[in-house]
Amino acid sequence: ETGVTQSPTHLIKTRGQQVTLRCSSQSGHNTVSWYQQALGQGPQFIFQYYREEENGRGNFPPRFSGLQFPNYSSELNVNALELDDSALYLCASSSEDRGNSPLHFGNGTRLTVT
């Protein structure tokens, strides 16, 4: 069973630039959620994709967008980067889009915006 993998592991960008982060979900999982985790904080929900459709979104502006592909892998895109976007971005897959389905996380992408 292949776990959740994310790429790249680290990234440094300049304010105003755009970034794309990638995630391969665990085999057999059709749901992907993205979280932002600032230092010393818990993960904050960005959005969730289920069968290639966004089916829920947290309090993040539209410059945070995503995609899910037919093989259930996913991308997170962030436009017009701001310094406060510096964080660990976590992808999590689950077997269903319901609350009783545990999340399986990757090890994240550490994004630094300068």
Next chain:
Amino acid sequence: SQKIEQNSEALNIQEGKTATLTCNYTNYSPAYLQWYRQDPGRGPVFLLLIRENEKEKRKERLKVTFDTTLKQSLFHITASQPADSATYLCAGSTRGGFKTIFGAGTRLFVKA
């Protein structure tokens, strides 16, 4: 707003003792509470899920409770070991919900 709150102070205990971590929720009625372990530089790892109609759940040295009256979950690690040192995250989710809300986590240090 919906909140999951955990004690932000680190918990220091001696090896062999029981560690007890607290999770409270406000403005929220989760149907499920989940506990995750997170090591530095790694993603969270799922440990246990408990349903609102379950009082207690156990897995090996771990025990979690769900008290809907107090709006609280307790997470216990018995016979703790230095390898249990990590940050433990509490998370809540609703029955049909897509969003799992996390607390900020509690750091646990187990001394040999």
